Amino acid sequence: MSRVLEIAGLVKSFGGLTATDHVSLTVESGEIHALIGPNGAGKSTLINQICGELAPSAGRIHLAGQDITRLRADERVALGLGRTFQITSLLEDMTVRQNLGLAVQVREGRNFAFFDNVARRREIWDETDAALAETALGPRAGVLVADLSHGEKKQLELLMALARRPRLLLLDEPMAGLGHLESQQMIETLAAARTGCAMLLVEHDMEAVFALADRISVLVYGRIIAVGKADEIRANPEVREAYLGEEEA
Numbered sequence: 578m579s580r581v582l583e584i585a586g587l588v589k590s591f592g593g594l595t596a597t598d599h600v601s602l603t604v605e606s607g608e609i610h611a612l613i614g615p616n617g618a619g620k621s622t623l624i625n626q627i628c629g630e631l632a633p634s635a636g637r638i639h640l641a642g643q644d645i646t647r648l649r650a651d652e653r654v655a656l657g658l659g660r661t662f663q664i665t666s667l668l669e670d671m672t673v674r675q676n677l678g679l680a681v682q683v684r685e686g687r688n689f690a691f692f693d694n695v696a697r698r699r700e701i702w703d704e705t706d707a708a709l710a711e712t713a714l715g716p717r718a719g720v721l722v723a724d725l726s727h728g729e730k731k732q733l734e735l736l737m738a739l740a741r742r743p744r745l746l747l748l749d750e751p752m753a754g755l756g757h758l759e760s761q762q763m764i765e766t767l768a769a770a771r772t773g774c775a776m777l778l779v780e781h782d783m784e785a786v787f788a789l790a791d792r793i794s795v796l797v798y799g800r801i802i803a804v805g806k807a808d809e810i811r812a813n814p815e816v817r818e819a820y821l822g823e824e825e826a
């Protein structure tokens with residue numbers, strides 16, 4: 578198993594506040610590693626440093642063995658870092674199939690105007706249709722994005738991120754705002770995708786975290802207080818007091 582992400586001693590200070598305080602964690606290939614913690618723990622600050630949106634005050638970030646700490650966000654994307662963006666990045670007046678097909682084409686470095694190779698075009702649409710068929714969005718392929726529910730848009734956004742075939746996908750609260758059925762569908766899509774790319778999953782929905790995560794890191798006041806498998810985290814008294822206790826009460 579190879580190491581996809583390695584974070585070592587990552588510090589981010591905002592004036593007197595240390596939002597991530599010497600955070601270290603790893604994500605191995607094929608792993609879903611969940612990052613949980615109460616509001617204000619520093620989860621978004623950590624994700625933004627991994628993406629390159631925030632410069633760390635100290636520490637290093639390696640992606641597949643390469644030091645990316647000082648690289649620009651777009652350089653990190655080129656090296657295989659993916660993230661789900663806000664659903665506002667979807668093209669509302671195009672269909673589900675067209676949006677996903679476009680994501681596949683972008684990965685291939687193609688553009689509609691020069692899109693004249695018939696065999697290649699068929700491959701791209703075959704890949705698009707196969708990806709859609711495996712999810713609940715399959716029957717919605719011809720529907721305009723503007724007419725999708727919030728949950729369907731989040732599903733599509735995830736499929737588009739996966740279509741870019743990242744080495745590591747950063748997921749910032751994919752279950753937020755979803756109903757029970759939509760959450761189940763999202764969990765299924767993520768579980769099916771895990772062999773293709775490693776994931777760092779920030780999520781408050783503990784049912785999803787426990788269903789998906791191979792390992793869980795718990796962040797509290799900027800520090801990792803525990804790392805382990807679901808059962809170890811559930812049973813950890815410090816975690817229960819700092820986080821799970823309040824959730825389950």
Ligand SMILES: Nc1ncnc2c1ncn2[C@@H]1O[C@H](COP(=O)(O)OP(=O)(O)OP(=O)(O)O)[C@@H](O)[C@H]1O
Nearest residue numbers: 591594595596614615616617618619620621622623
């Ligand atoms: N740009 C900023 N400037 C100053 N303080 C910030 C900034 N961004 C975050 N913080 C502070 O850093 C701490 C960590 O915030 P962060 O948003 O990373 O937490 P979080 O774990 O993602 O919370 P939530 O679960 O609510 O999204 C908070 O105290 C927050 O107020």
